[in-house]
Amino acid sequence: MDWLGVSEFVAVVETHSFTGAAQRLGLSVAQVSRQVSALEQRLATRLLYRTTRKVSVTEAGQLYYLHCRPLLDGLRQAEQALAHALDRPNGHLRITAPVHYGESVIAPVLHRYLQDHPAVTAELNLDNRKIDLVAEGYDLGIRLGPMDESSLMVKQLGTRTHYVCASPGYLARHGEPHTLAELKQHQCLVGTVNVWRFKEPDGRMREISVAGKLRCNSGAALVNAALNGLGLVQLPDYYVHQHIASGALRSLLGAYTMTDGIWANYPRNRFVPLKVSGFIAALQQ
Known part of the structure; x- marks a missing residue:
């Protein structure tokens, strides 16, 4: 099976744009476009309609996406299980936190964590809006105040x-x-x-x-x-x-x-990556 272009296609569908997909994957827009075009040529099927204003999914593209998303999730879980087995934090850690709390509290802890774990790289996005961690590809979100009902894993860091x-x-x-x-x-x-x-x-x-x-x-x-x-x-x-x-x-x-709570939220997963659990432990300390 050839995975070339699949991650790029799924990212375009979920972010509704080539620019959003490029930002999520850390690639250029041109690279994402080339990979998706190559995937369409290999499948001999148009997956996306492109205009100057928007990207929409064809019927074939929607069917293909529904099958590809679980496959990518399974691949990610396999990689996380392997990382867990290696018994050391590694990989890229994507975190979102409110702006001022992120600057004053989260960022200094993250800096020390990266120094202690050379195999980890990180992206810290400071934003006061409530971000959908799963849809936007984050490993961890820091939330402040009363906790709403959530399908995410939740761990209290403090008050x-x-x-x-x-x-x-x-x-x-x-x-x-x-x-x-x-x-x-x-x-x-x-x-x-x-x-x-x-x-x-x-x-x-x-x-x-x-x-x-x-x-x-x-x-x-x-x-x-x-x-x-x-x-x-x-x-x-x-x-x-x-x-x-x-x-x-x-x-x-x-x-x-x-007083109210300070919380770590992260997607449900059978194997919580050490890069995530290790950083949560650093925050609790």
Whole structure:
């Protein structure tokens, strides 16, 4: 059996473009196009319709894809089983994580992991959207917050704490809130949603609508706004812990501090590759 062009064809179907397939496989667009064309010539069948705007799958192409996808999965599992048997992490590790957490926490761990395991190479994609790990070919995804129902394997790495903070200057001018109801009297620096979540002392969850003169989808920008005295901010510990420690920000409403999870997600597989399990262990440490 000749596998030439099969991986490229499957990648084009799943990414809906030659460019997406090239990025997934680490090839040039021209290489992907040549391999798929050669596959069509060998099969004497058109598998894809190509226009300047899009790529679509022919009826024959859809039938061929449905048979090829399980074969590629089986080949990948065979390679992973072999890697597992070698008893050392190796191969290419594709990871996705949220932007700021990836920069501040995941990347330093990954750098050390690559130094400790010379046979591993890695790609770290930082993106705040929820990525389909299987469809986009990732080995591991780092997720923050409450976990939804998922067909993926899930392992908790730890927890994060959300702090409400403000600068001493802001508090000197506007006073300090001591109850959740008092938040309505303050300028609140709002992120992607205008709701802050809290845990009552009795364990119940509360959601409080907040408002203020600034809304921004960047946690780093909100921290700077709080440091400059523009209002209160609620952010996870990895954004604010150093500023709380230095006194540049003060932690507020400690009785209502909110915590949630940090998770590793990875596709279900009979053999979890050592490159994945080893990196998860590094993150847990």
